[in-house]
Amino acid sequence: MTPPGITRSNGTTLPQNRASGxxxxxxxxxxxxxxxxxxxxxxxxxxxxxxxxxxxxxxxxxxxxxxxxxxxxxxxxxxxxxxxxxxxxxxxxxxxxxxxxxxAEWQRILRTGLKPHQRDLMELDQKTRLLRAFEVTVVPGLLQTAEYARFRFAEVAHSLNLPNDIDDAVAARVRRQEILYRPDKRFHFVLTEAAVRFRLCPTEVMLGQLDRLLSLSQLPTVRLGIIGFETPYATPPQHGFWIHDDERVLVETYSAELDLRQPQEIELYTNTFEQLAGIASYGRSARKIINRVIEDIAPEEPGDSA
CATH class of the missing domain: 1.10.260.40 (lambda repressor-like DNA-binding domains)
Structure with a gap:
């Protein structure tokens, strides 16, 4: 079966196998x-x-x-x-x-620890007026609670055998999130339902994270879309990516971070994001999906089964 292509803004189609930077x-x-x-x-x-x-x-x-x-x-x-x-x-x-x-291989980027990379990302955030992000499996860093972020950093530090500066990295990530309240910035996040369901941390931490998403979804600077499991895809959700204005795309793999800046790459990822964003649910519909997940994973209270 031939995979579907990505339709470019000029009406031509780029093969799906070109989607990876x-x-x-x-x-x-x-x-x-x-x-x-x-x-x-x-x-x-x-x-x-x-x-x-x-x-x-x-x-x-x-x-x-x-x-x-x-x-x-x-x-x-x-x-x-x-x-x-x-x-x-x-x-x-x-x-x-x-x-x-x-x-850029993670071993090189993070050789001095996790915190310096958060500082680099903070500088990039400051320069970006419109940030568009798509995530398949995890909650984006700018939307994470401190507790959720701690588990993500601990996983990275363990897998790459990094210096243990997790506390400093968490604090730096939380400071980065202040930019969400800047009126001159705009953020558009699209997540699959899997990203809000995968158990990448204890249940109580995930419940706090989901509550945080409900709150952030109502910020005037933030547009949060959720693609429910029942939604048909025209473009397969192969991996997450972040688009900073129309200047660069960041893609994280297990081993490295891809920093893509060629015009055709940016156009491809922008068109891909628009297609994925177009099938996502927003506002009350998005919050309904999140609340459904909360109901599914929350521990039963005494008497609930009565």
């Missing part, structure tokens, strides 16, 4: 590898000869040239030095650094 990241890494291969071939060196001259395993040369591994700055300098392509060093480093912005 990771495609462009892979293409950029492959293009960088091709330039490295060209430098090696111009020097008349085989992959094994280059590897031996740099005391590298031969597999490293192959991985770098085929885009299966991203080089470091030192790798680039060593490569151009060994192949006599020193005049290409700056251009190759620029390409590498652009790639690192597009595909």
């Amino acid at each position: 990771s495609t462009n990241v892979h293409e950029a890494r492959t293009a960088l590898g091709k330039r490295l291969r060209e430098a090696r071939e111009a020097a008349g060196l085989s992959g094994r000869q280059l590897a031996e001259s740099l005391s590298w395993p031969p597999s490293k040369v192959s991985k770098l040239e085929n885009g299966r591994q991203a080089p470091t700055d030192d790798d680039i300098r060593a490569w151009t030095g060994a192949t006599g392509a020193e005049d290409e060093t700056d251009a190759l480093l620029a390409s590498l650094h652009t790639l690192e912005v597009q595909h």
Whole structure:
């Protein structure tokens, strides 16, 4: 079965398999590898000869040239030095650094802890006038209670073996949420019903989180949509993403954060968001879904079953 396409604003259709920004990241890494291969071939060196001259395993040369591994700055300098392509060093480093912005691994972003990244996001929030966010499995950070956020940060810190600055990160996330009350800002959140049902924390924490969503949904700066389980999708909810104005899209994967800024990527994600937002429930209908979840997960009081 052929997956449905994404309709662009100009009326043309972009295949669904182009919806992931990771495609462009892979293409950029492959293009960088091709330039490295060209430098090696111009020097008349085989992959094994280059590897031996740099005391590298031969597999490293192959991985770098085929885009299966991203080089470091030192790798680039060593490569151009060994192949006599020193005049290409700056251009190759620029390409590498652009790639690192597009595909920033969490281990690198969070190496100094969780709090610094929250500060970076706060700076981005300050610059953004319209934030559109779609989430499939979790409540967005700007809408999280401190208790819910604590469980999310604890999960990340454990899986990536990060420094334990969870308390500071939670405090920073809560401070970020002050921007929701700024009259010059607008926020449009669309969540699947799964995002408000998945048990990613204890029941009492989730109940507090759902109550928080009910409250925030009535802010004049916030538009909150919920896509109920019974709603048919034309566009599959493959992953969450955040659109900051019309300038950049952030996508979080298990291993990295994608920072997409090419016009065609932004257009694609904007059109995808509009399609998903168009099938969501808002206002009382959205709150009805949230209240239904509350009724489903709240523990029974004595006498309820009587």
